[in-house]
Amino acid sequence: MINLESPKKFAPLIGQARQVAREVLRPNSRKYDLAEHEYPKELDMLAAVIDGLNDSGSGGAGAAGVRASSDKSAGNRNGTNLSTALSIIETCWGDVGLTLTMPRQGLGNSAIASVADDEQHRRFDGKWAAMAITEPDVGSDSAAIKTTARYDAETDEYVLNGTKIYVTAGERADLVVVWATLDRSQGRAAIKSFVVPRDNPGMTLVRLEHKLGIRASDTAQFAIEDCRIPAANLLGTPEIDAKKSFAGAMQTFDNTRPLVAAMAVGVGQAALDFTREKLAEAGIEIDYDRPAPLQTGAAQTFLELESDLEAARLLTMRAAWMADNRQPNSLHASYAKAKAGRTGTDVALRCIELCGSVGLSEADLLEKWARDAKILDIFEGTQQIQLLIIARQLLGKSSAELK
Amino acid sequence: MNLTDRGMALGLRALNRFAGLEVIDRIGARGPSERVVRVAAQRGFQAASTIGRTFQPRSGGGQAARLQPDRRAAGQFDLTPTDEQEMIRDAARDFGATELRPAALQADTDGRTPDGLLARSTEIGTTMLGVPEAHGGAVEERSAVTSVLLAEALAHGDLGLAFAVLAPAAVSTAVGLWGDADQQATYLPAFVGEDVPAAALAVQEPRPLFDPFALETTATRDGEDWVLTGLKSLVPHATAAELFVIAARIEGDGDPRPGLFLVEATAAGLLAAPEPAMGLRAAATGSLLLQDVRLPAGALLGGGDPAVYAEAIRLGRVAWAALATGTAQAALDYVIPYVNERHAFGEPVSHRQGVAFSVSNMAIDLESLRLTTLRAASRADQGLSFARESALARRLTADKGNDIGSQAVQMLGGHGYVKDHPVERWYRDLRSAGVMEGALLV
Numbered sequence: 001m002i003n004l005e006s007p008k009k010f011a012p013l014i015g016q017a018r019q020v021a022r023e024v025l026r027p028n029s030r031k032y033d034l035a036e037h038e039y040p041k042e043l044d045m046l047a048a049v050i051d052g053l054n055d056s057g058s059g060g061a062g063a064a065g066v067r068a069s070s071d072k073s074a075g076n077r078n079g080t081n082l083s084t085a086l087s088i089i090e091t092c093w094g095d096v097g098l099t100l101t102m103p104r105q106g107l108g109n110s111a112i113a114s115v116a117d118d119e120q121h122r123r124f125d126g127k128w129a130a131m132a133i134t135e136p137d138v139g140s141d142s143a144a145i146k147t148t149a150r151y152d153a154e155t156d157e158y159v160l161n162g163t164k165i166y167v168t169a170g171e172r173a174d175l176v177v178v179w180a181t182l183d184r185s186q187g188r189a190a191i192k193s194f195v196v197p198r199d200n201p202g203m204t205l206v207r208l209e210h211k212l213g214i215r216a217s218d219t220a221q222f223a224i225e226d227c228r229i230p231a232a233n234l235l236g237t238p239e240i241d242a243k244k245s246f247a248g249a250m251q252t253f254d255n256t257r258p259l260v261a262a263m264a265v266g267v268g269q270a271a272l273d274f275t276r277e278k279l280a281e282a283g284i285e286i287d288y289d290r291p292a293p294l295q296t297g298a299a300q301t302f303l304e305l306e307s308d309l310e311a312a313r314l315l316t317m318r319a320a321w322m323a324d325n326r327q328p329n330s331l332h333a334s335y336a337k338a339k340a341g342r343t344g345t346d347v348a349l350r351c352i353e354l355c356g357s358v359g360l361s362e363a364d365l366l367e368k369w370a371r372d373a374k375i376l377d378i379f380e381g382t383q384q385i386q387l388l389i390i391a392r393q394l395l396g397k398s399s400a401e402l403k
Numbered sequence: 404m405n406l407t408d409r410g411m412a413l414g415l416r417a418l419n420r421f422a423g424l425e426v427i428d429r430i431g432a433r434g435p436s437e438r439v440v441r442v443a444a445q446r447g448f449q450a451a452s453t454i455g456r457t458f459q460p461r462s463g464g465g466q467a468a469r470l471q472p473d474r475r476a477a478g479q480f481d482l483t484p485t486d487e488q489e490m491i492r493d494a495a496r497d498f499g500a501t502e503l504r505p506a507a508l509q510a511d512t513d514g515r516t517p518d519g520l521l522a523r524s525t526e527i528g529t530t531m532l533g534v535p536e537a538h539g540g541a542v543e544e545r546s547a548v549t550s551v552l553l554a555e556a557l558a559h560g561d562l563g564l565a566f567a568v569l570a571p572a573a574v575s576t577a578v579g580l581w582g583d584a585d586q587q588a589t590y591l592p593a594f595v596g597e598d599v600p601a602a603a604l605a606v607q608e609p610r611p612l613f614d615p616f617a618l619e620t621t622a623t624r625d626g627e628d629w630v631l632t633g634l635k636s637l638v639p640h641a642t643a644a645e646l647f648v649i650a651a652r653i654e655g656d657g658d659p660r661p662g663l664f665l666v667e668a669t670a671a672g673l674l675a676a677p678e679p680a681m682g683l684r685a686a687a688t689g690s691l692l693l694q695d696v697r698l699p700a701g702a703l704l705g706g707g708d709p710a711v712y713a714e715a716i717r718l719g720r721v722a723w724a725a726l727a728t729g730t731a732q733a734a735l736d737y738v739i740p741y742v743n744e745r746h747a748f749g750e751p752v753s754h755r756q757g758v759a760f761s762v763s764n765m766a767i768d769l770e771s772l773r774l775t776t777l778r779a780a781s782r783a784d785q786g787l788s789f790a791r792e793s794a795l796a797r798r799l800t801a802d803k804g805n806d807i808g809s810q811a812v813q814m815l816g817g818h819g820y821v822k823d824h825p826v827e828r829w830y831r832d833l834r835s836a837g838v839m840e841g842a843l844l845v
Contacts, residue, residue, distance in 0.1 A: 001473065001485055002548045003785070004778035008478040076481045288794035289713060291840075292801075294612055307798035311771030314778060321480055332770075339767050384760075391759035394735075394766055395743055401751075402759055 004314055007078040010086055017087040020046060021094025029095045032216035033368050037208050040098060040216055047103035079324035081255060085262040085316055092266025096372040097216030106169045107131040108177035111193060111252045115235045124195060130173035132164035132222065140385045143188035147224060149180035158194055158234060160227040170220025171205060174198055182240060190240045195233040202227025213371030254330045257380050258319040261336040264344030264376040265313045271369050272306060275351040278358060298354050305347045312340035331393045338386035341377035348373045448674035448692050456600060456645050458667055463584025468535035470545035470579060472784040484552060492552040494527045499560020507561035510685035511828050516567040521599055524568040530594040533576025538587055539595035547718065547780040550845035551725040558729025562832035563685030565726055569843055570639035570686060574602035576844040577648050577663065581705035586665060600645035605691055606841025609636035615716050615840040618661050620693060622651035631664060631696040639842055641675045641689025644668055650841060653707050661712045663704040672696040682835030715844065717793040722843035724776040724796040727804040727836040730829050731769045734811035737826060738762060742814055765810050768803035775799050780845055801837030808833035
């Protein structure tokens, strides 16, 4: 039966995530925005709390919570994909950067949760995993990555070589999930993901980026030179199967894109809530019954932004809900990511205009949210990549036809 | 301005004044009523209906019947329709494809709902959804969501004809939701039979910055009676309807507030004239002129409760959002094969990102509109406030509906601009959907 409200059973989880956002993340927002690259030590205690939430059975509070449920019962399911998205909306209402650097909640954890087998899942459980896809010359075109993985039969190891950039939480994580190709001549089918322990001597931290926003979250570059890892650290199948394997790697995105969309919804909501408050102080209330053209320009803009954010939130919830119910959701994950990515940025930037210098000043957080939001329209697939995915699906086009 | 131009301007002004004199002299009034009378003088209003049936007043025995919403599964996020909803939606989709789409171009051109279409539409239960079982209704639960799914499916056939077909349902739904026992007994039986009357809910008034909560049509208490005066705009089936629900500002009865009145077409002083517009033409829109229309005390719906009126306006906005969703889907479904088949520069135009991304954006906007509309309706069914959600759905209807209609024409280029393809009609209809107030309910 059709109902688009947040599930009642997630109310405690959402409430706790909101408390974390209000009591821990917001109070530390500015501190780590200014002190880029400094480790937010407040998060260690918080991570323990979140582990507790995850174990409580009320669903995941972080990115690690997207492991497909083994529940095969018929009927509607509200599972960890949805609960994770909803709690991420709340923590990103608090702070996107701090959410991204929440211990053990990295996007690499999502990859492990999505595609690891049971043995790997056990072995990597409780570890913090970052994700390394992008290279200096390869961004959106992830099928073109140059990092290589060579199987060494003598030691039953893979030997990795290459350079990885833009690794979120790369410095702080315990593990890095590295995308590499087994055979560059075989294109995307040969691309696999490998779990590399952070202390592996073959993987060295080259530098940390200085960024527009999400400064609380470290963004690392790695040089990978003759980096040896056990063969059992390959996620998924070692076979180069033109049909399945790259799709397998990409399948992670079906789970993580709704989460990044959720981040954008959270930061957009923060901007909108702040602006509603400031407008009220200036004597402007939003009237939902009165037609927009009869209200002030500020109220009209607000209604427009709020409607876009509402849509982004619902598209995000649907994509996560479909994942919970094992419905193919890559089209809907892209709807969510495209809509939320553009909306988060648009909302934050236009809220600044409504708030004037209050919006720009570092005395408040709106200017920071506008900087933080922009990355969410870029990583885990840019706006343009989402539009390509959507168009190819709707038009029935291959990547060769619609480039 | 040179001397010749100034002479020309003066001449034109004098000519215009002369031409207008006849009308102006007859008025002698100012303000809203001036506008009312002037329109009446210009448009050739006629008695709203001379052939309308007489609704025999019946007593309902004191207790009004109400459909109750189904709240079994409340608490879980779910986008799966019930079996009953799926059945209704599929039937409506089929009706839209076989009865509405093929008739749409002619109906739009003629500004006329095809003969017999209203009667045929009752097969899919259009006017029965809001009618309680006790009065012959077909469903067990009250569900705005079901009405949204029905409206969306019909509008996939054609927006203007879907509006035409659903307009009488706004009246039966209003009486089902807010009518007292006598009103239900008097009016509902007509909507569950085979000979369903054309009927319309009239809220819109013809002026810029129209606010449905600040009406200029007035209902003044006179003894026990109500006397209605004013002008309504873009009323579906205005010249053919047999029953109206008309929104008017209640005066002389406590606080002035907007309310809804049941007005039979045969009422003295009720005049109607065709008012064809840019869109929604298949619903034969017209103006209604109320000149001291005298109604019995029992004509007021919902006891004049402002909450009832606000609910009506919100449900109307959700209904228009649902129609826009259906037609936006039709536009997307029409554009996709077109851009795949149309070749330019040696390949399908869809192989260009400039075209392909427009398709993606149409789809994103459409899904945004769909989910926001469904949420507003599902909140209404759960008894939650939905003022905010209906306002956001209305915002997206106006913003994204326009964009989708415009992009649909753009994707077909010159072909989109001519009537060989339906997209120019949907462009007009989608623009209209984001402006309309009332006239529909979910």
